[in-house]
Amino acid sequence: MVALNEPGGASVGYEKKGYARGLILGLTMAETMLLLVFCLLLVAGAIVAKKKAELETALERVSRSEAVIQQLKQENKNLLAQVAELMERFTGHKVPDEEWRKLVLAKKAIEQIEQKGLSADEAVQLAEATVAVRDNNLSADDVRKLVSADHRATEAERKLAEAEKELAETTRQPKDLPPIINLSEAKGYSFEVSSAELKPAFKAKLEGAIAEQIADIVAKYDVDVVEVIGHTDEQRLSRQSNMDFVLGRVLSGDESVSEMEPGDNAGLGLARAISVASVLKKIPAFDHLNILPMSGGQLILPDDRLTDGAQSGDAPERRRIEIRVRKSKQKLAAEGHHEGN
Numbered sequence: 001m002v003a004l005n006e007p008g009g010a011s012v013g014y015e016k017k018g019y020a021r022g023l024i025l026g027l028t029m030a031e032t033m034l035l036l037v038f039c040l041l042l043v044a045g046a047i048v049a050k051k052k053a054e055l056e057t058a059l060e061r062v063s064r065s066e067a068v069i070q071q072l073k074q075e076n077k078n079l080l081a082q083v084a085e086l087m088e089r090f091t092g093h094k095v096p097d098e099e100w101r102k103l104v105l106a107k108k109a110i111e112q113i114e115q116k117g118l119s120a121d122e123a124v125q126l127a128e129a130t131v132a133v134r135d136n137n138l139s140a141d142d143v144r145k146l147v148s149a150d151h152r153a154t155e156a157e158r159k160l161a162e163a164e165k166e167l168a169e170t171t172r173q174p175k176d177l178p179p180i181i182n183l184s185e186a187k188g189y190s191f192e193v194s195s196a197e198l199k200p201a202f203k204a205k206l207e208g209a210i211a212e213q214i215a216d217i218v219a220k221y222d223v224d225v226v227e228v229i230g231h232t233d234e235q236r237l238s239r240q241s242n243m244d245f246v247l248g249r250v251l252s253g254d255e256s257v258s259e260m261e262p263g264d265n266a267g268l269g270l271a272r273a274i275s276v277a278s279v280l281k282k283i284p285a286f287d288h289l290n291i292l293p294m295s296g297g298q299l300i301l302p303d304d305r306l307t308d309g310a311q312s313g314d315a316p317e318r319r320r321i322e323i324r325v326r327k328s329k330q331k332l333a334a335e336g337h338h339e340g341n
Helices: 007-021 029-091 097-115 120-125 127-135 140-170 200-221 243-252 265-281 329-334
Strands: 181-184 225-231 290-297 320-326
Touching (some): 120 127, 181 200, 200 265, 200 320
Antiparallel strands (some): 225 320
């Protein structure tokens, strides 16, 4: 037997202690390391498995998303096909994708225009002005100044035109005045003796050439009143007048002109003026005119002088109808004239 305290025995004991220190829970260091590596592999495997599951889930989602996208694309394609079919049905032309895109852009542009307070039609009308503003590099302030200047210039032109018109009115020469139509018995425009009845030839001329002459004057001078003035000579009438009783009915058309029996030259002149006015009023082209019968009786000579009463005989040139035209007060007021001008 070897004693424990012998050199050889001491070495063995030391080795046993070192071996004991190399054990962990009964395992050697190598076994411990293998166990750790195994545990790490298990953890890594679990992580890999989890990531794989997550990847599969993500791939599944991607696959579903792609399926949805494909479905939407197909629905969009179907919708475009339906739109194209409708457009072809109603317009005869298909709308390709590019044109559809342009339509969408145009819709957005119109919405932006309307947000600025303009309509599409107004924007089109202002397109030329917009190009001019762009090409001349004008700012909004520049445009406002130009518009203000244009308004002032327009107002100045309007005032100048009014001044020129007023000057023309005040300096108008006699040749610019409407002519007077003189229809005297001496020229064949006659009535029955001491009567207001028109002879057939006079009536035919009234409805024909004279009506045309009046229409030309009315149009040229832009008038709306026609005055018909009856004049007589100074041969006296000696009968009872019924003018006060039948005048209103004759003017309204309820009585014939032949029913009027004037008792003096003033009445005879008025009766003949009413007779002529009645014919003119029946002409459709004169519906817009105020035709006013008047009497000058025997007072006014053909040269526009008052009679002195010395010409009492038969004077066919004095027995006449004068037709004058003028503007009514309403028309003058509408044109900006004032009474007294």
